[in-house]
Amino acid sequence: MSARIDVEQPVVAPAASSSLIKQRLHGMSDRGIAWLFITPTIVLLLAINIFPLIWTIQASFTNYRANMGWLKVRNVGTGNYSDILGDPDLWTGMQTTAHFVFWSILFEVVLGFGLALLVNRKFRGHSFWTTIILLPMMLSPAVVGNFWTFLFQPQVGLFNYVVSFFSGIAPSSFQMIGDVGLAPWTIVLVDTWMWTPYVMLICLAGLRSIPDSIYEAAEVDRASTWRTFWSVTLPMVVPFLMLAVLFRAIENFKMFDMVNLLTNGGPGSLTETVSITLKRAAFEKWQTGWSSALAIILFVAVFGAANIYVKVLNKVKQR
Amino acid sequence: MKPIAKTQGWIATLAAIATLAFGSTAARAQDKTLTLCWAAWDPANALVELSKDFTAQSGVKMKFEFVPWTSYADRFLNELNSHSKLCDLIIGDSQWIGGSAENGHYVKLNDFFDKNGIKMSDFVPATVVGYSEWPKNTPNYWALPAMADAVGWTYRKDWFAKPELRQEFKAKYGRELAPPKDWDQFLQVAKFFQARNIDGKKVYGAYIFTERGSEGITMGVTNVMYDYGFEYDNPKKPYDMNGFVNSPGAVKGLEIYKQIFDCCTAPGMTNAYMSEGLDAFKSGQVAMQMNWFAFFPGLYKAMGPDKIGFFVNPAGPKGHYSQLGGQGISVVSYSDHKDDALKYIKWFAQPAVQQKWWQIGGYSALRAVVEDPGFPKSAPFAPDFLVTMGIVKDFWAEPNYASLLLDMQKRTHNYVVAGQGTAQQALDGLVKDWAKDFKDAGK
Numbered sequence: 001m002s003a004r005i006d007v008e009q010p011v012v013a014p015a016a017s018s019s020l021i022k023q024r025l026h027g028m029s030d031r032g033i034a035w036l037f038i039t040p041t042i043v044l045l046l047a048i049n050i051f052p053l054i055w056t057i058q059a060s061f062t063n064y065r066a067n068m069g070w071l072k073v074r075n076v077g078t079g080n081y082s083d084i085l086g087d088p089d090l091w092t093g094m095q096t097t098a099h100f101v102f103w104s105i106l107f108e109v110v111l112g113f114g115l116a117l118l119v120n121r122k123f124r125g126h127s128f129w130t131t132i133i134l135l136p137m138m139l140s141p142a143v144v145g146n147f148w149t150f151l152f153q154p155q156v157g158l159f160n161y162v163v164s165f166f167s168g169i170a171p172s173s174f175q176m177i178g179d180v181g182l183a184p185w186t187i188v189l190v191d192t193w194m195w196t197p198y199v200m201l202i203c204l205a206g207l208r209s210i211p212d213s214i215y216e217a218a219e220v221d222r223a224s225t226w227r228t229f230w231s232v233t234l235p236m237v238v239p240f241l242m243l244a245v246l247f248r249a250i251e252n253f254k255m256f257d258m259v260n261l262l263t264n265g266g267p268g269s270l271t272e273t274v275s276i277t278l279k280r281a282a283f284e285k286w287q288t289g290w291s292s293a294l295a296i297i298l299f300v301a302v303f304g305a306a307n308i309y310v311k312v313l314n315k316v317k318q319r
Numbered sequence: 320m321k322p323i324a325k326t327q328g329w330i331a332t333l334a335a336i337a338t339l340a341f342g343s344t345a346a347r348a349q350d351k352t353l354t355l356c357w358a359a360w361d362p363a364n365a366l367v368e369l370s371k372d373f374t375a376q377s378g379v380k381m382k383f384e385f386v387p388w389t390s391y392a393d394r395f396l397n398e399l400n401s402h403s404k405l406c407d408l409i410i411g412d413s414q415w416i417g418g419s420a421e422n423g424h425y426v427k428l429n430d431f432f433d434k435n436g437i438k439m440s441d442f443v444p445a446t447v448v449g450y451s452e453w454p455k456n457t458p459n460y461w462a463l464p465a466m467a468d469a470v471g472w473t474y475r476k477d478w479f480a481k482p483e484l485r486q487e488f489k490a491k492y493g494r495e496l497a498p499p500k501d502w503d504q505f506l507q508v509a510k511f512f513q514a515r516n517i518d519g520k521k522v523y524g525a526y527i528f529t530e531r532g533s534e535g536i537t538m539g540v541t542n543v544m545y546d547y548g549f550e551y552d553n554p555k556k557p558y559d560m561n562g563f564v565n566s567p568g569a570v571k572g573l574e575i576y577k578q579i580f581d582c583c584t585a586p587g588m589t590n591a592y593m594s595e596g597l598d599a600f601k602s603g604q605v606a607m608q609m610n611w612f613a614f615f616p617g618l619y620k621a622m623g624p625d626k627i628g629f630f631v632n633p634a635g636p637k638g639h640y641s642q643l644g645g646q647g648i649s650v651v652s653y654s655d656h657k658d659d660a661l662k663y664i665k666w667f668a669q670p671a672v673q674q675k676w677w678q679i680g681g682y683s684a685l686r687a688v689v690e691d692p693g694f695p696k697s698a699p700f701a702p703d704f705l706v707t708m709g710i711v712k713d714f715w716a717e718p719n720y721a722s723l724l725l726d727m728q729k730r731t732h733n734y735v736v737a738g739q740g741t742a743q744q745a746l747d748g749l750v751k752d753w754a755k756d757f758k759d760a761g762k
Contacts (some may be wrong), residue, residue, distance in 0.1 A: 067721075071760070172521070199702045214405065265733060266589060266736065266737070267590070267736040268729075268734075280725060284721060285725050
């Protein structure tokens with residue numbers, strides 16, 4: 001017998017004051033009550049998301065500068081958009097972002113999945129080691145950015161000394177953050193350190209969702225461990241892996257705080273991701289119109305890519 | 320008896336009301352508070368001490384809002400742009416003067432100066448132009464020069480005095496090991512000390528500004544570029560920058576700065592500004608340090624007369640200049656306590672107060688202080704400060720200075736630190752960026 005919620009029935013009211021509400025609700029239609037409950041959410045959504053979005057779209061077609069109130073706001077049509085799309089510096093920033101997103105996600109998925117396979121086994125101190133592995137993702141990106149900056153310091157940083165211990169290279173002879181060749185990899189390294197546990201958690205959820213009966217069937221079929229991994233474990237975890245990739249890609253595409261604290265976009269503009277470019281244009285150069293156009297372009301790009309990705313993810317799930 | 324008692328009662332009530340009224344007025348005078356906003360650094364601590372005299376004289380209490388240099392501009396420009404009442408007085412950077420004047424953030428001080436006999440001719444001319452005037456070189460004053468400052472250099476006096484090093488240097492370069500007078504000499508000295516072992520420790524030639532996020536590398540690179548012929552625009556045609564910003568001399572100056580960075584700085588100094596320089600110098604990492612004069616009293620106190628010496632920014636083939644720093648003090652037009660804030664400025668402008676300001680660690684811009692015959696002997700860095708204040712140049716102070724500054728930060732950092740492109744490409748790009756900025760600003 002299924003439970004049925006009937007709004008026409010009197011609502012249980014412990015206090016006498018609620019009887020008034022009860023009477024009023026009693027006279028309302030289902031649709032009316034539905035509106036009553038969702039209106040605050042809609043108002044908040046309009047105020048916090050939709051209104052700023054419309055304002056940003058409108059600003060993106062103007063030369064508006066928030067810090068120069070005396071300048072007449074002029075409609076520039078699609079000028080900001082063509083300016084951005086034709087700006088070679090911005091495309092360099094896009095490449096920097098793509099490099100960061102691609103490599104960090106690749107390492108996080110490989111390492112996260114590997115760790116999940118390890119943690120999925122029962123061993124002594126299992127809970128302790130799982131907690132230790134999860135620690136980095138519990139830290140604030142600002143804290144992570146700051147303390148890795150100290151670790152990478154060529155004169156006193158622990159990282160350089162560890163590298164020196166294993167390789168024999170003098171610790172002060174290389175600099176992770178300031179070197180043109182190493183800096184882009186530095187942000188990949190720190191992001192991988194911080195977010196691999198997150199991917200591991202998602203993969204672990206995937207691994208634990210595989211019914212034992214499937215493994216038992218594989219065992220009956222005398223499938224080798226390798227065969228079981230390729231034919232059972234991996235295909236069943238793929239949707240979870242794809243979900244992890246989606247979450248991390250969206251997050252890393254807009255990564256700001258950690259990169260800002262770690263390299264501040266440098267040396268030069270080598271690690272200047274688009275979110276840093278956007279922040280500089282919007283809140284340091286106060287090019288409000290131009291930066292609104294950039295924000296819209298990024299929003300459309302991420303929204304479009306995420307939509308395509310989700311469709312692919314759904315297809316993979318349905319297989 | 321009853322009427323008398325009633326009268327006495329009224330008198331007592333009136334007396335009580337009067338006492339309360341006068342009492343509260345006195346209390347209000349005691350409770351008057353001004354908030355002064357500035358950066359968090361050594362001179363700010365000196366100002367806290369100095370301002371105690373103002374409170375003692377006027378009864379107006381002083382509250383201070385100091386923020387680190389890295390967020391100083393962001394924080395206070397946001398306060399001004401949002402018409403905040405947080406700051407009654409602000410010691411704002413020299414580059415803010417254009418925007419703050421045109422946006423009405425600062426109170427214009429001309430009438431106040433006239434009424435109170437404060438003459439701008441009593442202050443060092445470069446500081447008046449740099450900190451007070453907008454438009455530049457016109458008698459429109461928005462601030463009183465408060466903290467004169469410019470880029471100077473420190474060197475390790477004890478290392479320069481080592482006989483074996485002096486002998487080796489003389490054998491190599493045919494002259495005495497001494498603070499450099501021009502950029503060729505500077506490179507020689509920096510290369511001489513680079514990666515040398517002194518007192519069992521590896522040391523480096525020089526510390527220069529390379530910071531990317533705010534203003535660091537621009538405040539550093541201009542010290543060389545000015546000397547090689549860099550100019551912001553055509554002196555005869557404002558905002559005409561091609562051939563001035565990217566002149567052959569300017570390109571050469573930028574190349575020299577990169578050469579110093581490549582040959583003679585310590586590893587890891589790729590995003591370093593004031594505090595990194597102080598740490599590097601105090602810890603015995605570098606032989607020469609670029610920094611603001613404002614830090615020199617503290618450094619001298621910390622290191623002692625045997626270890627630290629000072630010198631003026633070296634000269635170049637096209638002149639001898641130094642980057643202007645420092646700030647003027649302004650009254651914020653959104654303040655509810657403008658009268659008291661003006662009283663503070665009147666008090667601060669007095670020669671006796673300015674003299675004390677210099678003595679306790681601030682840098683006075685009052686000519687009566689710096690032109691006093693005893694001034695050069697008053698501190699070991701005083702003679703160099705005096706010379707420097709006569710050769711300073713400042714960055715743009717236009718309302719859109721932030722855009723202009725960020726463009727120069729990006730172009731110079733990309734070339735000097737990241738090694739992207741050539742100096743010519745960097746400065747050609749800068750001309751394009753600045754032309755666009757001025758066009759956007761309607762100029």
